Amino acid sequence: MTETDAGQMVDTGQIAEKIADSDLQSGPDGTKEMGRSRRRKEDAKLITGQTTWTDNITLPGLLHFALLRSPMAHAKITRIDVAAARELPGVIAAFTGAELAGELGSLPNAWTVTPDMVSPAHPPLAVDEVRYVGDAVAVVVTRDRYSAADALEAIEVEYEPLPPVTDLEAALADGSPLVHSEKGTNRCYDWPFAAGDYEAVKAKADVVLKRRFIQQRLIPTAMEPRAVVVAPIAAADEYTIYSATQIPHILRVMLALTTGIPEHKLRVIAPDVGGGFGSKLNVYAEEVIALILARKLGRPVKWTESRSEGFQTTTHGRDQIQDIEIAATSAGQILGLKVDLLADMGAYLQLLTAGVPILGAFMFPAIYKMEAYSFHCTGVFTTKTPTDAYRGAGRPEATYAIERIIDELAHELGREPMELRKQNWIKHEEFPYDTICGLTYDSGNYEAATEKAMGLFDYDGLRREQAERRERKDPIQLGLGISTFTEMCGIAPSRVLGSLSYGAGGWEAASIRMLPTGKVEVVTGTSPHGQGHVTSWSQIAADALGVPFEDVEVIHGDTDSSPKGMDTYGSRSLVVGGVAVHHAAGKVIEKARRVAAHLLEAAESDVEFKAGTFSVKGSPEAKTTIQDVALATFAAHNLPDGMEPTLDSDYVFDPENFSFPHGTHLCAMEVDTETGQSKIRKYVCVDDVGAVVNPLIVEGQIHGGLAQGIAQALYEDCVYDAEGNLLTGTMVDYLIPSAADLPTFITDRTETRATSNPLGVKGVGEAGCIASTPAVINAIVDALRPSGINDIRMPATPERIWRALQESATAGSATGGAQ
Amino acid sequence: MTRVSMKVDGVTYEDDVEARRLLVHHLRDTLGRVGTPIGCDTSNCGACTVLLDGESVKSCSVLAVQADQAQITTIQGLAEDKTWHPVQKAFQEHHGLQCGYCTPGMVLAAVDLLNNNPDPTEDEVRHGLEGNLCRCTGYVNIVRAVLAAAAEMRGAGAGQAKSTVGVGA
Numbered sequence: 001m002t003e004t005d006a007g008q009m010v011d012t013g014q015i016a017e018k019i020a021d022s023d024l025q026s027g028p029d030g031t032k033e034m035g036r037s038r039r040r041k042e043d044a045k046l047i048t049g050q051t052t053w054t055d056n057i058t059l060p061g062l063l064h065f066a067l068l069r070s071p072m073a074h075a076k077i078t079r080i081d082v083a084a085a086r087e088l089p090g091v092i093a094a095f096t097g098a099e100l101a102g103e104l105g106s107l108p109n110a111w112t113v114t115p116d117m118v119s120p121a122h123p124p125l126a127v128d129e130v131r132y133v134g135d136a137v138a139v140v141v142t143r144d145r146y147s148a149a150d151a152l153e154a155i156e157v158e159y160e161p162l163p164p165v166t167d168l169e170a171a172l173a174d175g176s177p178l179v180h181s182e183k184g185t186n187r188c189y190d191w192p193f194a195a196g197d198y199e200a201v202k203a204k205a206d207v208v209l210k211r212r213f214i215q216q217r218l219i220p221t222a223m224e225p226r227a228v229v230v231a232p233i234a235a236a237d238e239y240t241i242y243s244a245t246q247i248p249h250i251l252r253v254m255l256a257l258t259t260g261i262p263e264h265k266l267r268v269i270a271p272d273v274g275g276g277f278g279s280k281l282n283v284y285a286e287e288v289i290a291l292i293l294a295r296k297l298g299r300p301v302k303w304t305e306s307r308s309e310g311f312q313t314t315t316h317g318r319d320q321i322q323d324i325e326i327a328a329t330s331a332g333q334i335l336g337l338k339v340d341l342l343a344d345m346g347a348y349l350q351l352l353t354a355g356v357p358i359l360g361a362f363m364f365p366a367i368y369k370m371e372a373y374s375f376h377c378t379g380v381f382t383t384k385t386p387t388d389a390y391r392g393a394g395r396p397e398a399t400y401a402i403e404r405i406i407d408e409l410a411h412e413l414g415r416e417p418m419e420l421r422k423q424n425w426i427k428h429e430e431f432p433y434d435t436i437c438g439l440t441y442d443s444g445n446y447e448a449a450t451e452k453a454m455g456l457f458d459y460d461g462l463r464r465e466q467a468e469r470r471e472r473k474d475p476i477q478l479g480l481g482i483s484t485f486t487e488m489c490g491i492a493p494s495r496v497l498g499s500l501s502y503g504a505g506g507w508e509a510a511s512i513r514m515l516p517t518g519k520v521e522v523v524t525g526t527s528p529h530g531q532g533h534v535t536s537w538s539q540i541a542a543d544a545l546g547v548p549f550e551d552v553e554v555i556h557g558d559t560d561s562s563p564k565g566m567d568t569y570g571s572r573s574l575v576v577g578g579v580a581v582h583h584a585a586g587k588v589i590e591k592a593r594r595v596a597a598h599l600l601e602a603a604e605s606d607v608e609f610k611a612g613t614f615s616v617k618g619s620p621e622a623k624t625t626i627q628d629v630a631l632a633t634f635a636a637h638n639l640p641d642g643m644e645p646t647l648d649s650d651y652v653f654d655p656e657n658f659s660f661p662h663g664t665h666l667c668a669m670e671v672d673t674e675t676g677q678s679k680i681r682k683y684v685c686v687d688d689v690g691a692v693v694n695p696l697i698v699e700g701q702i703h704g705g706l707a708q709g710i711a712q713a714l715y716e717d718c719v720y721d722a723e724g725n726l727l728t729g730t731m732v733d734y735l736i737p738s739a740a741d742l743p744t745f746i747t748d749r750t751e752t753r754a755t756s757n758p759l760g761v762k763g764v765g766e767a768g769c770i771a772s773t774p775a776v777i778n779a780i781v782d783a784l785r786p787s788g789i790n791d792i793r794m795p796a797t798p799e800r801i802w803r804a805l806q807e808s809a810t811a812g813s814a815t816g817g818a819q
Numbered sequence: 820m821t822r823v824s825m826k827v828d829g830v831t832y833e834d835d836v837e838a839r840r841l842l843v844h845h846l847r848d849t850l851g852r853v854g855t856p857i858g859c860d861t862s863n864c865g866a867c868t869v870l871l872d873g874e875s876v877k878s879c880s881v882l883a884v885q886a887d888q889a890q891i892t893t894i895q896g897l898a899e900d901k902t903w904h905p906v907q908k909a910f911q912e913h914h915g916l917q918c919g920y921c922t923p924g925m926v927l928a929a930v931d932l933l934n935n936n937p938d939p940t941e942d943e944v945r946h947g948l949e950g951n952l953c954r955c956t957g958y959v960n961i962v963r964a965v966l967a968a969a970a971e972m973r974g975a976g977a978g979q980a981k982s983t984v985g986v987g988a
Contacts, residue, residue, distance in 0.1 A: 043911040046919025047903065047926065049854020049894035056853035144848070146837070223858050223866060223920035223954045274856070274920030275954050307859035530918030530955050696914045700960060704917060707957030731863035731952075738949040739958040744941070768957075 031611055033539035033549055034759070037696035040535040041554075042528075045272075052271040054227035054244045059300040062229070063092055065293060066148035066303070067286070068138040068155050069312065070130035073166070073383040073724020074179070075159035077128055077137060085140050085154040090147035093297060094140045094155070097125030103292045105258045107348070108283055110250075110503030111355035113379075117189040120180040120381075122348040124285035130159070131179055131347035132384050133726055134312030136285060141293055141301060164383045164724035168321055168342040171380050179347055179381040188345050188379035189354060193361050195436045196372030198327075201336040205327035209412055211405050215397045216794050217319035217344065217718035219311055219734055220390045222529075224274025226314055227304040230290040234298035240267045243287055246276040247567040248527055250504065252559050254283040254351075259291055266291075270557035273529035277708070278389030279314050280529065281569045282351045308730045316718055317390020319344035320357060322401045324364070326408075332415055334424045336372035339364050339401065345379050346386035353388045354379055355502060359488075360394030362437040366402045367446055367486050367662065368424040373436045383724045389569060391708055391769040395487045403483045403774035407781065408790065417778075418450070418459070421484050432755070439488060441660045442755040445688065446484060449750045453664040453686040456746055462668050462682075470786050475674045478681070479783025481667040483775035489763035490659030491570030506572070507654035509564040510580035512541065512588045514647040516634035518627025520545060520552045522584075525565020526577035527557045531765065532697045533573060537581050539693050540759070544585030546612025546626055564652070571659065571763025574693065579757045580653035587649035592629045595647070598640045599624055599632060659754060661762040663687035665771040669779035673787065676802030678714070678780055684746045685771065690754040690762035698764050702747050705768020711737045713776035717795050735795075788812055823887040827852060828896025836883040842876075843867045845883035846893065854895035855923055858952070865951030868924035869893045875931035877924075877950070894923035897930070906930050906968040915964035917955030925951045929965045937973055941966065 045051050082094035097104075107122040126135045140151035163177035170176055171186040179186055202208055229242040239261065245251050248270040256263035273280065286303050293301045305313065323340040343357040357377045365373050392399075406424075410417035426433045428445045435441060454460075459480070466478040491497070494505035509525040522541045526533055538552040555561050566576075589609055596614035597604040606617045615623035629647070632638065636645035668681040685702065692698050715735040719727040728734040753760030773794070780796050781789065788808045793800055820835040823845075832850055846852040846869070855878060858866030862880040869878045870892040897904045906929050909915065916922040925948065932939065932947040939947060944965045945958070953961060 039911050040914070042919070043916060046916055046922050047894075047907045047910055048898060049923050051854070051856075051919060053853075053856055053920070055857070056847075058851075145844070146840070221954055223864065223918060223952065224856065225858070273918070275918040277954070304857075307861065307864070532917070700914050700917055700956060703957035703959045704955045705957075708954070730861045731859045732861050736863075736952050736954065738952060739945040739962060740949040742945075742958055744959055744962070745957065 033542045034691070034693055036539065036694065038535055038539060038549060038694055040532050040697070041538065042532060042534050053224055053274060054229055054242050054271055055304045057229045057242055057271065057302070059229070059231055062300045062302055063141050063143060063297065064145045064148050064302050065139050065141045065290070066152055067136040068152045068157070069309070070126065070133060070135045070137055072130060072159050072161060073133050073164040074162040075130050076162060077126065077130065077157060078160045079156070079158040080137060081156040082138055084156065085151040088147070088151050088154055090143045091151045092141045092143065094138065094151065096138045097123060097127040100125055100292060101127050104288055107285060107288065107350070108254050108258055109349035109351060109353060111352050112501055113191050113354045113358055114189045117354060118183050118185065118187065119349055120183055124288045133724060134309070134385060135347070139289060139293070141297065164722070166382055166384065166720055166722055166724050168344055168380050168382065171382055172378070179383055186381045188349070188381055191358055191377045193375040194373065195438065196336065198336045198338050198372040198374035201372045202327045205335050206330035207328045207409070207412060208325060209405060209408055210323070210325040211408055211791065213322040213324065213401050213404055214793055215318040215320040215322060215400065217387070218317045218390055218712060218716050219718045220277040220279035220314065220317055221736055222275030222277055222279055225305045225307055225310050226280065226284065226286065227302070228287050228290045229300065229302045230294035231300040232294040232298060237261070238265045239291060239294060240269065241287065241291060242269045242271055244273050244280060245270050246273065246280040246527055246529055246569055248557055248559055249525060249565040249567050251283055251287065255287065255291060258283065258288055261291070268559045270527050276529045277391040278317065278393055278569060281389050282315055311729050311734065312385060312726055315350050315388035316346065316385050317387060318397060319387050320397050322397065324401045324405050326405050328409055330413065332413055332420050332423050334368050334370045336370050337365055338374040339376070341377040343377055343379050344384065344387055345381050346384045347381065348386050350386045350388045353386055355500070356387065356389055356394045357397070358394065358500065360398035362439055362488060363395045363398035364402050365436050366399065367426055367484060369426060370436050384720055385726070391705065392766045393570065395766065396709065396770045396773060399483065399485045399487065399770050400774045403485065404777060407482070407778045411785065411790065417482055421482065425484065440657060441486065442657055443752045444486065444660060444662050445750060445752045446662060446664070449662065449686045449688050450484060450664040452748060452750060453666050453684050456686070456748060457666040457682065457684040459666065475672060477671050477673055477783040477786065479669045479671060479779040479781065481669065481775040481777065481779025481782060483665040483771045483778065485665065485771040486660050486662035487766065487770050488658040488660060489571035489766060490575035490655065491572045492576050492655045492658060494654050504566065505654065506566065506576065507652050508566050508572070508577035508580045509650065509652045510577065510584040511650045512584045512648060514588060514630040514633070516631055518547065518551065518630050520547055522552060522554045522581055523562045524554060524556045524577050524581060525562060525567065526573040527565065527567045528573065529568065531568065531573060531701070532694065536574065536693045536697060537578060540578055540581045541585050544582050545588060546610070571765040571767070574761050575659045575754070575757060575763050576653055576655060578693065578761065579655070579759055580651050582759055583653055584649045584651035587651060588647050591647045591649065592626055594640055594643065595629050595633055596624050599629070599638065655756050657756040659756065659762040661687065661689040661764060661767050663767060663771055665775040667775040667779040669776065669783055671780060671783040671801060673805055676798035676805065678796065678798065678801060680710070680743045680776070682746070683743055685768070686748045686750060687764070687767055688750045688752050689764040689767065691751060691760035692749065693761065699747055701764045702768040703745060705766060706745050706772045707737060707742055709769040709772030710742065710776055712794060713773045714795050715741065821884050823884055825886050825889050825891055827891045828893055838882070838884055840883045841879055842881040842883050842886050843878035846878060852893050852895060855893045856920055858920065863952065864921070865928060866921050866924040868927045868951065870927055870931065873934070875928050892927070894926060897926065904930065905971045906933070906965065909964040909968035909971065913960045913964040913967055915956060915961040921951060921953040925953060925961060929968065932965070933969050933972060937969060939969060
């Protein structure tokens with residue numbers, strides 16, 4: 001137990017203790033797997049080092065390749081010579097971009113957000129011009145990784161520098177140097193959206209506040225670096241691609257489209273994958289190069305990035321300038337919101353680069369009711385690494401801006417920030433609620449989550465302490481930050497995605513295979529890389545089929561064994577793929593019911609199924625188990641006339657709505673006004689992700705999301721200099737927080753079931769990351785308000801806080817103010 | 820080339836290695852001990868941590884020639900007779916891993932930490948593991964796991980831990 005500031009004893013292990021309880025039972029109601037904190041089936045191999053990471057794969061005759069990368073942000077390649085590299089011992093081949101251009105094609109982008117979007121060619125190996133530091137210009141293929149590093153040294157390249165383009169606003173100015181001169185502009189697209197008449201509501205508003213927030217560029221940094229291995233059967237022109245990817249199924253389609261190799265000649269395997277966070281939701285140059293080299297050389301090839309190489313070439317996240325304006329009455333009613341975004345695409349469009357800010361467009365109004373909303377996003381090319389999805393993808397940016405400006409509005413109006421939120425949010429009884437953006441939030445209870453969070457946080461007690469510290473001018477000031485967030489996730493309804501010009505659908509596939517011995521194989525189209533799908537899908541299938549959890553195996557990540565899928569991103573796996581498993585199991589039961597009825601000599605309508613047993617209504621002794629039915633179906637000696645001898649079933653689920661988890665996050669920050677050092681005193685969040693399959697896994701997802709969101713607020717910053725050099729190019733310079741940099745989080749849940757799927761589940765993978773960033777910054781700003789500070793740029797480093805305090809003090813003394 | 824001999828997870832290996840060869844590459848590429856992964860190139864992340872003569876080292880920051888005559892324990896050799904080390908057990912019990920890429924290094928760093936400090940506070944665990952980065956868990960469950968393992972290794976029940984995260988102090 002922990003003593004709170006008010007002297008109250010609070011159990012800081014809310015979830016942990018419940019997990020301990022729930023795991024002692026067979027399930028909360030004595031039978032169900034759903035809601036039970038099963039320890040993960042995945043762990044055994046991971047904990048003992050028996051994991052198959054892509055870089056662990058070795059094959060007879062395996063070659064390694066390495067890429068020579070541009071040290072310049074923007075330049076013409078005036079000369080490139082790989083001849084000396086070819087002569088080195090152990091070098092099998094070396095190629096320039098020009099030599100492979102005809103075979104490599106152009107990397108795909110799958111989200112043309114407007115019909116007139118500027119979409120430049122994206123050669124996997126640059127041919128005559130490089131456009132960011134890290135753009136690859138040549139490849140060497142060698143017998144081991146050390147020879148590859150040596151061979152890169154022997155390649156000669158001469159560059160003629162071209163002007164870099166690093167600033168978003170300058171990039172749009174007349175006369176700016178161009179990233180793609182043939183396109184005549186750095187403007188990738190303009191994407192407007194409007195609902196209601198914002199100018200009209202602005203005209204009647206008592207208060208109009210405008211703020212500019214900067215979403216700094218981030219580097220996703222999955223712990224496993226990217227890697228790819230391609231094994232050819234040259235004689236048959238067939239290829240197996242192993243890749244550290246989140247999207248084996250999409251990758252297969254895209255590699256076929258990019259290279260012209262027929263899709264049915266490609267098998268893509270995502271072996272054990274060590275995290276992704278959006279950075280492995282892509283079709284990368286190295287994957288295409290590996291495939292083409294394997295075809296050209298007829299031998300298996302491998303590439304593994306070094307971390308520093310990955311920082312330059314694996315997609316980055318965020319990087320937006322947000323101009324946001326809010327119009328409200330003096331009584332605090334929000335009337336409208338206007339958002340203008342500049343979004344950095346980087347040098348090229350990767351798979352979803354252009355669409356990421358659009359995913360955020362619908363989330364700026366968040367949980368608040370309003371009459372009008374105006375949004376405009378301009379995508380901009382710069383000579384930097386391309387951006388793309390990073391945990392939350394558009395929604396963290398939107399949540400940050402709205403939750404920050406709500407606090408600014410509260411300050412302007414002299415209102416308590418939580419009270420202002422309550423006044424404007426969608427009430428529990430108003431669900432389902434059609435938002436200003438045209439989304440239908442199916443369910444939610446912001447009041448319940450907030451009440452629980454405020455209790456755990458001791459909100460009132462901390463406010464009293466804050467007042468005391470302010471009163472006595474304590475150098476350590478206390479700030480309280482709120483984030484009452486929601487998000488749209490479970491990237492799903494195919495029709496809606498089509499209306500946004502997204503390049504694919506959002507369904508997910510599942511198959512159930514009933515084995516003769518009564519064991520079960522679940523085949524899923526999701527592609528887990530840390531999320532625990534094997535465990536959670538086992539729980540879903542065990543409940544639906546009435547079989548033991550241990551009797552279920554989950555197969556994924558191989559287009560041969562799980563041929564159909566849309567993969568894992570956007571907090572979609574459970575709400576689309578997990579629900580597909582549930583539906584596929586339902587089809588198995590219906591087939592098995594027919595067999596059971598036949599075996600029990602009863603009418604099908606009289607056969608009931610419960611907990612793995614079929615029984616005849618009114619004759620409880622007449623029964624058979626799902627396992628016996630599976631064996632009888634395998635034997636097929638005595639099946640109903642005309643019945644196909646199988647219980648196996650497929651289901652493809654395409655939900656009609658997104659998923660809208662929500663939650664209340666509260667952060668208390670102590671800020672040392674003499675040094676600028678800040679410290680998280682307490683972090684409480686109560687998330688509502690609907691019904692929960694495995695509380696332990698859900699809590700873990702929240703923890704990890706919190707860490708990444710807090711890291712954006714306090715630590716992480718991907719910095720380029722004016723010449724386009726990546727200054728934070730290694731883990732030395734880019735601060736991934738360690739255990740010593742983060743507190744223990746106090747997490748809890750409320751459960752408001754989703755109405756868009758039969759399990760009542762909502763997405764959880766991105767929630768913590770989306771919610772936490774504004775909670776931290778709101779807390780820091782709240783601590784600094786007495787010093788006249790109303791914003792702090794992320795990451796809020798001690799230096800930035802200290803400088804803000806110095807500037808504020810100077811400005812204050814100049815006008816005769818305090819401090 | 821230099822002749823080196825080392826005992827890795829109980830097996831003695833003798834090989835000729837280039838002077839520049841990193842221990843982690845020797846373990847992975849020459850000996851096939853691929854349970855030890857590589858997460859960075861600046862010795863920040865700790866994914867490649869192994870025990871060298873009982874002490875945790877980042878095997879990307881040790882040359883293979885420096886490990887001559889050493890005894891090395893990787894994650895693949897930590898369990899004895901298929902019985903998991905208490906730290907391994909605690910990582911599963913407390914969900915101290917998600918993608919699992921940092922786990923080999925994290926577990927071995929924790930083993931070394933507990934060898935040096937059998938009864939650490941939460942703060943000592945957090946600082947003791949700051950050389951090992953995890954991107955999935957936010958560290959809460961890793962810290963829980965290490966404290967629980969410490970309690971078990973001392974022969975105390977989890978309830979007797981000096982400090983446990985989330986279950987009270």
